[in-house]
Amino acid sequence: MNIKDYYKFIKRVDLFxxxxxxxxxxxxxxxxxxASVHEYGNLWLKQLFFAVISVFLILTFIFIDYRxxxxxxxxxxxxxxxxxxxVKFFGLTILGAKRWIKLGxxxxxxxxxxxxxxxxxxxxxxxxxxxxxxxxxTLKIFVITAIPAYLTLIQxxxxxxxxxxxxxxxxxxxxxxxxxYIIGTVTAVIFLIPFVxxxxxxxxxxxILAFINPDAxxxxxxxxxxxxxxxxGSGMIFGKGFLHGTQSKLYFLPEQHTDFIFASIGExxxxxxxxxxxxxxxxxxxxxxxxxxxxxxxxxKFICYGAGGLLATQAFINILMTMGLAPVVGITLPFLSYxxxxxxxxxxxxxxxxxxxSVYKKERLQFG
Amino acid sequence: xxxxxxxQVVLLxxxxxxxxxxxxxxxxxxxxxxxxxxxxENNYVRLFTINPPRGKIFDRNGVLLAYDVPTFxxxxxxxxxxxxxxxxxxxxxxxxxxxxxxxxKVQESFEKGLITKIIVHENLxxxxxxxxxNNSYLxxxxxVEVVPKRKYTEYAKYMPHVLGxxxxxxKKDLREKPYLKPDMIVGKSGVEKTFDEYLKGEPGAxxxxxxxxxxxxxxxxxxxxxxxxxxYLTIDARLQKIAYDSFVESGQKSGAVVVVNPQNYxxxxxxxxxxxxxxxxxxxxxxxxWKKILNNKYKPLFNKALNGLYPPGSIFKIIVGAGALxxxxxxxxxxxxxxxxFSIGKWTYRNWNPAGCGEITIAQALEMSCDTFFYQVGLQLxxxxxxxxxxxxxxxxxxxxxxxxxxxxVPSPDWKMQRLNEVWFYGDTINLSIGQGYLAITPFDATxxxxxxxxxGKVYKPKILKAYFSNKDQRLYKMPDVFLRxxxxxxxxxxxxxxxxxxxxxGKRGTAKRMADAPVxxxxxxxxxxxxxxxxxxxxHDKWELKDHAWFVDFxxxxxxxxxxxxxxxxxxxxxxxxAPIVKSIIxxxxxxxxxxxxx
Numbered sequence: 015m016n017i018k019d020y021y022k023f024i025k026r027v028d029l030f031x032x033x034x035x036x037x038x039x040x041x042x043x044x045x046x047x048x049a050s051v052h053e054y055g056n057l058w059l060k061q062l063f064f065a066v067i068s069v070f071l072i073l074t075f076i077f078i079d080y081r082x083x084x085x086x087x088x089x090x091x092x093x094x095x096x097x098x099x100x101v102k103f104f105g106l107t108i109l110g111a112k113r114w115i116k117l118g119x120x121x122x123x124x125x126x127x128x129x130x131x132x133x134x135x136x137x138x139x140x141x142x143x144x145x146x147x148x149x150x151x152t153l154k155i156f157v158i159t160a161i162p163a164y165l166t167l168i169q170x171x172x173x174x175x176x177x178x179x180x181x182x183x184x185x186x187x188x189x190x191x192x193x194x195y196i197i198g199t200v201t202a203v204i205f206l207i208p209f210v211x212x213x214x215x216x217x218x219x220x221x222i223l224a225f226i227n228p229d230a231x232x233x234x235x236x237x238x239x240x241x242x243x244x245x246x247g248s249g250m251i252f253g254k255g256f257l258h259g260t261q262s263k264l265y266f267l268p269e270q271h272t273d274f275i276f277a278s279i280g281e282x283x284x285x286x287x288x289x290x291x292x293x294x295x296x297x298x299x300x301x302x303x304x305x306x307x308x309x310x311x312x313x314x315k316f317i318c319y320g321a322g323g324l325l326a327t328q329a330f331i332n333i334l335m336t337m338g339l340a341p342v343v344g345i346t347l348p349f350l351s352y353x354x355x356x357x358x359x360x361x362x363x364x365x366x367x368x369x370x371x372s373v374y375k376k377e378r379l380q381f382g
Numbered sequence: 383x384x385x386x387x388x389x390q391v392v393l394l395x396x397x398x399x400x401x402x403x404x405x406x407x408x409x410x411x412x413x414x415x416x417x418x419x420x421x422x423e424n425n426y427v428r429l430f431t432i433n434p435p436r437g438k439i440f441d442r443n444g445v446l447l448a449y450d451v452p453t454f455x456x457x458x459x460x461x462x463x464x465x466x467x468x469x470x471x472x473x474x475x476x477x478x479x480x481x482x483x484x485x486x487k488v489q490e491s492f493e494k495g496l497i498t499k500i501i502v503h504e505n506l507x508x509x510x511x512x513x514x515x516n517n518s519y520l521x522x523x524x525x526v527e528v529v530p531k532r533k534y535t536e537y538a539k540y541m542p543h544v545l546g547x548x549x550x551x552x553k554k555d556l557r558e559k560p561y562l563k564p565d566m567i568v569g570k571s572g573v574e575k576t577f578d579e580y581l582k583g584e585p586g587a588x589x590x591x592x593x594x595x596x597x598x599x600x601x602x603x604x605x606x607x608x609x610x611x612x613x614y615l616t617i618d619a620r621l622q623k624i625a626y627d628s629f630v631e632s633g634q635k636s637g638a639v640v641v642v643n644p645q646n647y648x649x650x651x652x653x654x655x656x657x658x659x660x661x662x663x664x665x666x667x668x669x670x671x672w673k674k675i676l677n678n679k680y681k682p683l684f685n686k687a688l689n690g691l692y693p694p695g696s697i698f699k700i701i702v703g704a705g706a707l708x709x710x711x712x713x714x715x716x717x718x719x720x721x722x723x724f725s726i727g728k729w730t731y732r733n734w735n736p737a738g739c740g741e742i743t744i745a746q747a748l749e750m751s752c753d754t755f756f757y758q759v760g761l762q763l764x765x766x767x768x769x770x771x772x773x774x775x776x777x778x779x780x781x782x783x784x785x786x787x788x789x790x791x792v793p794s795p796d797w798k799m800q801r802l803n804e805v806w807f808y809g810d811t812i813n814l815s816i817g818q819g820y821l822a823i824t825p826f827d828a829t830x831x832x833x834x835x836x837x838x839g840k841v842y843k844p845k846i847l848k849a850y851f852s853n854k855d856q857r858l859y860k861m862p863d864v865f866l867r868x869x870x871x872x873x874x875x876x877x878x879x880x881x882x883x884x885x886x887x888x889g890k891r892g893t894a895k896r897m898a899d900a901p902v903x904x905x906x907x908x909x910x911x912x913x914x915x916x917x918x919x920x921x922x923h924d925k926w927e928l929k930d931h932a933w934f935v936d937f938x939x940x941x942x943x944x945x946x947x948x949x950x951x952x953x954x955x956x957x958x959x960x961x962a963p964i965v966k967s968i969i970x971x972x973x974x975x976x977x978x979x980x981x982x
Contacts, residue, residue: 188388240589240603247410247418281422285411289404296400300393307389323392330399337406 026372027076028305034298035072035364038349039065039357041279041291046352048257049278057352060120064354068361075365079373083366084141084313087134091158094131097124098165105169113169123355125166125174130362132159132181133320137313146190155182173345177328184323185316188306238274239338246280246288246337253284272352273344276336291350292333299326305371314370321363421591430590433566434583435530437610439545439573441619442648442848447538448545448574450530454506456482456514457499462523464495475520476502480510501565504529530567534660537619540626542660543685544617544652544846546572549664572685573615573846576784580850583610614849616648620977621968625651628967634960635926636680637951638687638825641968644833644937644946646863647842649785652826654690658682680952689788691822692950695911696751696893696957697933698817700831700879703744705771706759707875714878717741720754724812731757731812734910748882749889751908753816760815761808768814769794774869775841776830777823781866782844790827793820818912828948832907832935834869835883836943839876841866883907884940894934894962900969902980903940908957909933929953934961938969939980 043065047058097115101124105112114121136155143151159182167175187196245259259281280288299322306318325348332347334340346356386394410418435450463472469492476482482503484492491500506514506526514526532548549570551562562568566585569575586607591600625639634655641651658675667675675682684690706712722738724731731753733739739752747755760768769792772778778792793814795806813819826844834841843864851858869876883905887897893908911931932954937943947965954960972978 184392188392190388243410244418244422246407247414248422249411250415250419251412280407280411285407285415288407288411292400292403292407296396299396303389303393303396326396326399330403333403334399334406337403337410339402339406 023076023372026375027368028301028371030301031298031364031368031371032072034294034301035349035361036069037294038291039068039361042275042350042357044256045275045279045282045350048259048282049275050352051257060354061352061357064357067354068357071358071361072365072368075362075369076372078365078369080314080317080366080369081373083369084134084138087131087138090131091135094124094128095162095165098128098162100124101169102165113166113171113174120354123174123353125162125169125171125178126353126355126359127362128162128166128178129181129324130359130366132162132178133317133324133363133366136181136185136320137316140185140189140316141313143189143312146192147186149191149195152186152191152195155186171344173343176343177324177345180324180327181320184327185320188319189316239335239342242274242277242336243338245277249281249284249288251285253280253282253287256282258282273332273342273346274336275351276333276347279350280336295326295329295348302367305367305374309370309374311374314374317370318367321367325360325363430525430527430588431563431565432528432586432588432607433530434585434607434609436532436548436567436583437581437850438612439581440612440614441537441617441622442614442650443618443620444614445537445619446535447541447615447619448532448534451533452528453504453531454511455501455527455529456480456503456506456510456524457501457527458488458492458521458524459499460491460523461495463492465523469493472521475517479513479517479520482510499565501527505531532567532664534664537623538660540619540623540657541617541652542572542657542663543654543687544572544615544622545660546570546574546576547660547664548574573613577613577847577850580613581610584608609853611853612851613847614851616643616650616845616848617652618650618977620975621972622651622653624968624971624975624977625653626655626657628964628971629653629655631967632951632960632964634951634954634964636686637932637949637954637961638690639950639964639968640687640826640829640948642829642833642844642946644836644943647833647844648848648863649844649846650945652687652846654684654686654688656680656682686950686952687825688786690824690950690952691788691791692825692931692952693819693821693911693913694817694823694828694831695909695931695933696753696817697828697831697907697909697935698821698823699748699751699756699815700835700883700907700935701771701775701777702756702760702763702768702815703748703882704835704869704871704875704879705767706763707744707878708771708871709763709767711759711762712744714745714875715743717743718747718755718758720747720752720758722754724754724757726761726808726812729809731809745878745882745885746889746891748879748907749885749893750891751886751893756815757812761811763815765794765806765811765814768811771869771871774867774871775834776866777827781830781841782846785844785846786824786826788824790823791820817909825948825950828933828935828950829946832937832946832948834871835876835879836937836946838873839869839871841869880905880940883937887936893958894936896958896962897936897966900938900966901973902938902969902978904936904938904965904969905940906934906936906962906965908962909935910955910957913953926953929955932957932959932961934958934965936962936965945978 043058043062046061050057101112101115106114106116106121113123113125115124135158139155139158140147140151159179163175163178166178248254259278279291302318302322302325306315306322309315309318328345329348331340332345335342346353348360349357438446439448440446473484476484484502488500488502502524511526514521534545538545547570548567550564551566551568555568556562556564563585568582569578574581584607586605588601588605589603591602621641625641629637629639637655639651639653640649642649656678662671707714712718719741720733720739722733722736733753734751739747739750739755742752742755772792777790780786780789793810798804798806798810798820810819814821843866845861845863847861849858849860886892886894886906886908887904894906897904897906909932911933913928913930930953932951934949934957935947937946947968949961949964951961973980
């Protein structure tokens with residue numbers, strides 16, 4: 015390829031997606047530096063390393079035709095499932111959960127990467143369906159989603175297991191699944207849960223609670239939310255300033271560099287930056303949904319819908335959690351939380367979306 | 383009516399989430415911002431965990447065994463202490479005012495300024511408390527906590543192995559049970575551990591705003607601690623004490639006594655001797671005391687009753703006899719010539735009594751514990767069928783994992799091949815027939831031999847928890863008796879074995895004739911198990927470690943048994959002479975103390 019070709023590719027990149035994402039990755043590294051430098055030393059260097067890799071991944075995807083990737087989705091899916099099984103038996107145990115594979119200096123979390131794989135295999139399986147989606151196809155992709163979600167749940171990791179279902183939910187909903195199935199499922203779940211729950215013994219309930227959510231210790235989670243609220247609130251309008259957050263410096267905040275990174279940002283940067291960040295997520299989501307709406311090719315459409323739904327819901331639930339409006343389930347804030355697996359996964363997803371848009375623009379130029 | 387498309391619904395959902403977040407941000411950071419700023423700047427929010435009192439432990443009659451008392455500990459938050467930056471002055475103050483010296487661990491955490499609280503000193507005296515509160519301005523970051531401590535009553539001293547002890551969770555506990563905190567008290571062994579779920583209660587926590595002196599100003603959030611549930615054991619504390627006293631009076635150094643109710647397998651007493659001081663153990667031992675306990679050759683910490691594996695010797699003949707009758711190897715009337723020795727091939731197996739036994743029935747063979755009789759019967763029965771009945775009686779099986787931790791070793795040809803890479807010889811079967819060789823059981827397993835004989839062939843699930851009181855439901859839950867199975871031996875044959883055990887005590891040639899003058903009709907079986915098989919005959923073995931183990935199993939009253947007892951005396955030399963008198967003493971004492979009234 016000569017320079018002209020590169021230029022053609024770069025012209026097809028949607029900057030309304032690329033720039034906000036780079037902005038988020040930049041803020042993420044900055045905030046992790048502030049939230050962790052006093053306690054973990056050079057943890058931020060690791061994050062910087064992953065940030066560079068992630069930017070590289072996104073830029074690489076611009077040159078890849080996602081339709082070629084779709085053909086490998088089954089292979090990737092099998093590799094993903096195998097690595098989840100591997101984790102179950104040989105995984106690294108941290109705080110009672112087996113989620114990680116140790117690779118020398120780094121640890122990888124296969125359940126995170128599974129989000130990317132699901133965003134490939136679900137559109138791949140739905141490439142020739144007629145809308146509205148049939149119940150048979152819905153069940154098929156439900157099973158495809160439930161297998162990795164179950165393997166993740168038993169690690170145990172409730173938070174990631176729930177987020178694995180988000181692409182499925184958004185894609186099926188937007189693929190016009192008949193209303194009666196939605197109402198039926200929701201009613202069944204709502205009526206069944208209290209019925210089953212009431213028939214459990216106390217110790218069984220405790221065991222289930224401890225099983226599905228070991229991170230939330232019975233003493234701590236309410237206290238952690240309180241501390242998180244104090245951190246965010248004490249940021250006021252302009253924040254306490256970079257590296258001047260006292261809540262996080264005094265170790266009051268749990269997981270201040272991972273799940274509670276937003277509290278640390280809220281404390282140091284205040285309302286203005288918090289507002290901007292939330293708005294960036296929102297704008298990014300709208301933009302991805304816009305492309306999903308516009309693109310008529312089914313796999314491309316579903317990739318956008320799934321990716322947008324996953325990104326927005328995970329980000330918003332995480333932020334609501336730090337502000338005491340959602341239960342504490344361990345999920346990360348995309349692009350901002352510490353963790354190479356999460357950052358790389360969301361970068362792969364954004365790269366995929368950019369590829370979809372790029373292909374769409376290219377074909378419109380050719381045929382339009 | 384306007385109808386939303388699916389796409390619009392999703393967009394609406396996103397808008398909704400977005401606005402909720404923005405409103406919340408405004409609420410927290412703009413409207414209540416200065417309130418939170420003040421809390422955070424003074425950083426006076428503290429979280430204190432509150433350990434609830436553990437449940438009490440009672441015996442079957444409501445005799446208190448273990449309970450919690452409140453004590454005061456001096457704790458500190460190292461990151462606040464560090465801010466003072468004059469640790470030397472602090473150390474001096476602690477010493478001058480409170481007489482407390484810092485341990486290296488506490489010192490280190492102060493220097494590092496760790497976030498997690500650390501206990502500086504436990505069991506503060508009234509004087510120390512007063513001085514601390516009068517001079518609290520000198521001790522920023524320090525505070526006094528109420529910590530429940532486990533106390534054991536007088537009766538508990540006779541059953542340290544049953545009760546176990548409590549302590550802080552190990553690293554393994556913390557990893558496996560994420561709901562535990564490092565400063566919670568958990569059961570570490572015995573029923574304290576087994577029934578920790580009932581006893582532990584639920585810890586509480588309180589988040590408060592404190593002033594510069596560490597005084598509470600406002601409670602932000604609180605979770606009440608819930609005290610643990612009380613439990614009632616099947617143990618009879620008086621009988622346990624009697625078992626202890628009887629063992630002590632025997633003058634023996636080491637062993638175990640287990641008393642159970644054969645009609646439902648409730649454990650009434652479970653003694654491992656020697657015992658250790660359970661209170662000292664919980665309060666913390668000095669290094670010297672530890673060393674003394676660990677070096678004691680009679681192993682006081684080891685629960686021999688449940689975890690010690692020893693060859694059972696002749697008490698095992700009960701099972702071999704029952705199996706032989708059921709398998710029609712012999713009838714109750716079959717007489718077998720049993721001489722002073724039995725030979726197979728070039729090997730000769732002797733009877734313990736060189737005079738031999740003569741031509742005798744199974745009941746007589748039990749009476750005089752005739753080895754040569756059981757060699758012949760056991761060989762015909764064969765190892766597989768012996769093992770079948772052994773397992774039927776529950777030996778080699780854990781009938782209740784709340785009680786038993788150790789499985790008996792029941793050797794078989796497969797086992798021998800796997801373990802020792804040797805084939806099974808007839809000699810192994812012969813040894814097994816008299817409870818020697820590779821067979822090894824716990825003193826608790828010995829009750830499994832005698833219970834089905836006493837109750838007519840039934841195997842129950844052993845029971846040590848009689849009931850627990852649920853604080854939540856405000857009611858007592860009783861644990862049911864659990865019938866497991868029959869031993870698969872005809873009742874008539876069980877009665878033949880029973881008769882044989884009666885003759886052990888009352889027969890002319892009985893091996894436990896000492897029991898005949900016990901104040902209640904009873905039946906038993908002695909066992910004397912060789913420890914070193916290769917000692918030459920008549921070789922003097924005076925050393926304690928080389929003496930035979932002594933066993934005695936017994937049940938009484940003979941007609942309607944209410945008690946089944948197993949006594950094991952480690953290196954006690956003789957079942958009849960050493961172990962049986964301990965049972966007799968237990969019977970006499972329990973009648974004296976009106977625990978057991980014969981003929982009732």
